[in-house]
Amino acid sequence: MTDKKHRPAAPAHRFPGSLVVMGVSGSGKSSVGERIAKAYGYPFIEGDALHPPENIKKMSDGVPLTDDDRWPWLAAIGRKLAESSGPAVVACSALKLSYRQKLRESAPEELAFVYLHGTEAVLAERMQHRTGHFMPPSLLETQLATLEDPTGEANTVAIDIDQPLAAIVDEALAALGKM
Numbered sequence: 001m002t003d004k005k006h007r008p009a010a011p012a013h014r015f016p017g018s019l020v021v022m023g024v025s026g027s028g029k030s031s032v033g034e035r036i037a038k039a040y041g042y043p044f045i046e047g048d049a050l051h052p053p054e055n056i057k058k059m060s061d062g063v064p065l066t067d068d069d070r071w072p073w074l075a076a077i078g079r080k081l082a083e084s085s086g087p088a089v090v091a092c093s094a095l096k097l098s099y100r101q102k103l104r105e106s107a108p109e110e111l112a113f114v115y116l117h118g119t120e121a122v123l124a125e126r127m128q129h130r131t132g133h134f135m136p137p138s139l140l141e142t143q144l145a146t147l148e149d150p151t152g153e154a155n156t157v158a159i160d161i162d163q164p165l166a167a168i169v170d171e172a173l174a175a176l177g178k179m
């Protein structure tokens, strides 16, 4: 028997293409992305699971990734989008405009971006309280320094993370429904 209580209602209007939930480490991409995917009935792709082992080792050792480290990873995410039998929701930091352009070029249809933003204090607090994750809080500063704010780019909604998860998801679904 399925437990309908925990299933978010399918929104009336869905963005027709795939969605990328983006932001620096600890911004809530996985938590929010999984919930949007469930609400839309789309598959969820965890970008972190597509990093080559060398990237995970680097980040675990407290060394920030370079562009060269990220290109193969973005290509792998792009392939997943291209191979998907329908739209999907992806959690991917997508910190720079050039990374987002690469994802836009890979996807068969238009992409929408849900940008999760918060203050350094909120992000640091979330990272510090998280257990069993490879990303050390010490890398937050370089994540924020690398981030190119996507506000104003096509099909992009920016959401403040300093609110409960359910409110973030509702805000994202409402904004996506208007696109």
Ligand SMILES: Nc1ncnc2c1ncn2[C@@H]1O[C@H](COP(=O)(O)OP(=O)(O)OP(=O)(O)O)[C@@H](O)[C@H]1O
Pocket (backbone or CB within 6 Å): 023, 024, 025, 026, 027, 028, 029, 030, 031, 032, 048, 091, 093, 126, 127, 129, 130, 131, 135, 161, 163, 164, 165, 166, 168
């Ligand atoms: N709105 C929220 N309120 C409180 N805690 C939250 C909220 N959103 C996420 N969290 C918690 O913050 C931490 C970071 O969230 P999550 O792992 O989803 O972020 P992420 O962006 O996917 O991180 P990373 O890219 O580093 O994997 C987790 O412990 C998660 O449970």
Ligand SMILES: O=C(O)[C@H](O)[C@@H](O)[C@H](O)[C@H](O)CO
Pocket (backbone or CB within 6 Å): 024, 025, 026, 048, 065, 070, 092, 093, 094, 095, 135, 143
């Ligand atoms: O572009 C990057 O530097 C990476 O993708 C990171 O953002 C991590 O993968 C992720 O956020 C895990 O904490």
